[in-house]
Amino acid sequence: xxxxxxxxxxxxxxxxxxxxxxxxxxxxxxxxxxxxxxxxxxxxxxxxxxxxxxxxxxxxxxxxxxxxxxxxxxxxxxxxxxxxxxxxxxxxxxxxxxxxxxxxxxxxxxx
Amino acid sequence: xxxxxxxxxxxxxxxxxxxxxxxxxxxxxxxxxxxxxxxxxxxxxxxxxxxxxxxxxxxxxxxxxxxxxxxxxxxxxxxxxxxxxxxxxxxxxxxxxxxxxxxxxxxxxxxx
Numbered sequence: 001x002x003x004x005x006x007x008x009x010x011x012x013x014x015x016x017x018x019x020x021x022x023x024x025x026x027x028x029x030x031x032x033x034x035x036x037x038x039x040x041x042x043x044x045x046x047x048x049x050x051x052x053x054x055x056x057x058x059x060x061x062x063x064x065x066x067x068x069x070x071x072x073x074x075x076x077x078x079x080x081x082x083x084x085x086x087x088x089x090x091x092x093x094x095x096x097x098x099x100x101x102x103x104x105x106x107x108x109x110x111x
Numbered sequence: 112x113x114x115x116x117x118x119x120x121x122x123x124x125x126x127x128x129x130x131x132x133x134x135x136x137x138x139x140x141x142x143x144x145x146x147x148x149x150x151x152x153x154x155x156x157x158x159x160x161x162x163x164x165x166x167x168x169x170x171x172x173x174x175x176x177x178x179x180x181x182x183x184x185x186x187x188x189x190x191x192x193x194x195x196x197x198x199x200x201x202x203x204x205x206x207x208x209x210x211x212x213x214x215x216x217x218x219x220x221x222x223x
Contacts, residue, residue, distance in 0.1 A: 004154075031209050042215040043155070043200065050209065091154050095209055099145040102154030 002026075004103035006092050012109045013082055021077045021106045025094030032075050033100065034067060035091045043091070049075065082110045113138040115203050117214025125222050130191055132217045134201035135183040143206040144177060144184045149198045149216075159186070162206065188219075196221045 005024040013019050025032050034046040045059035049069040060066070064082075069075040079086055087110045093100035114137040124130045136144075142163035147155035161168045161175045161184065168175050172191075177184040188195055198218050202211040 033210070043213045045210075045213075048210050056210065093154075097206075097209070099157040099160050100147075100155075100211065102147075102156070104152075104154050 004092055004094055004101050006090075006103035006106050008106060009104065010107045010109075012111060015084060015110055016081055018078065018080045019082055019108065021079075021090050021092075021108070023075045023077070023092030023094075023103060025073065025075070025092070026096075026101055027073075029094035029096045029101075030072070031095045032069055033093045033095075034075070034077050035093065036088045037091055037105070038088045046077070046090075079108075082108075084110045086110050113141055113203055113205075113212040115201060115212050115214045117201050117217060119217060120215065121218045121220070123220045123222055124191055126191055126193060128191055130186075130188045130195070130219055130221075132186045132199055132201070132219070133183060134185070134203075134214050135181075136203040136212075137182065138203070138205070139182065140205045141203040143204045144175070145202050145211070146175060146186050147200045147202065147213075149200065151197075155200055191221045193221050193223055195219060 007022045030051045032049045036044045047067045048056040064080045067077045089105040089107050091105045093102045117134045145160035148158045149155040159170050159173050159175050161177050172189045174187045198216045200216050201214040204211045
């Protein structure tokens, strides 16, 4: 497609459940990023994939968070044993030697 | 690592007036400075960017200026319109690294 696609757009889950968020980057973009944005706040870096290099996981807030990128394309962000403080919009972006293109995000609500 | 500060956090201007948002960065190796606009319920969108080999770039009502010596850059919006109301983020990176460091955002409100 022409842009970065994220699914689902909204997710409500019970505390303690696991969730998976998906990102389809722009075809050919070698870099993929996950950010978290709490209500009215800035962009919190989570993880960065660049080609075949080891991912930069320095922003992951705890070991309950993990991400993978299969075949250099689609990425999945997994949050295990969700907590209420995980409620936020999770944004994915991709790039290729330039500015990011962001998806519309997944709004996660943990109840 | 890089640290980007952004001011002001909120800004209200009358329709038709100009708006200016300022950012400073800490890493002198940074050489790429994009600006993003985020409308309610959407992801941020790139609106303009500048590389360190130029001091100013314009695109219609939007301009960005860069002062490498002082390590600051600014977004200027002229003849503001209601559709300019949004949150704006500045960012910086070393272009070869690609990973951006974002400012904390400015909520711009245009008053009709």
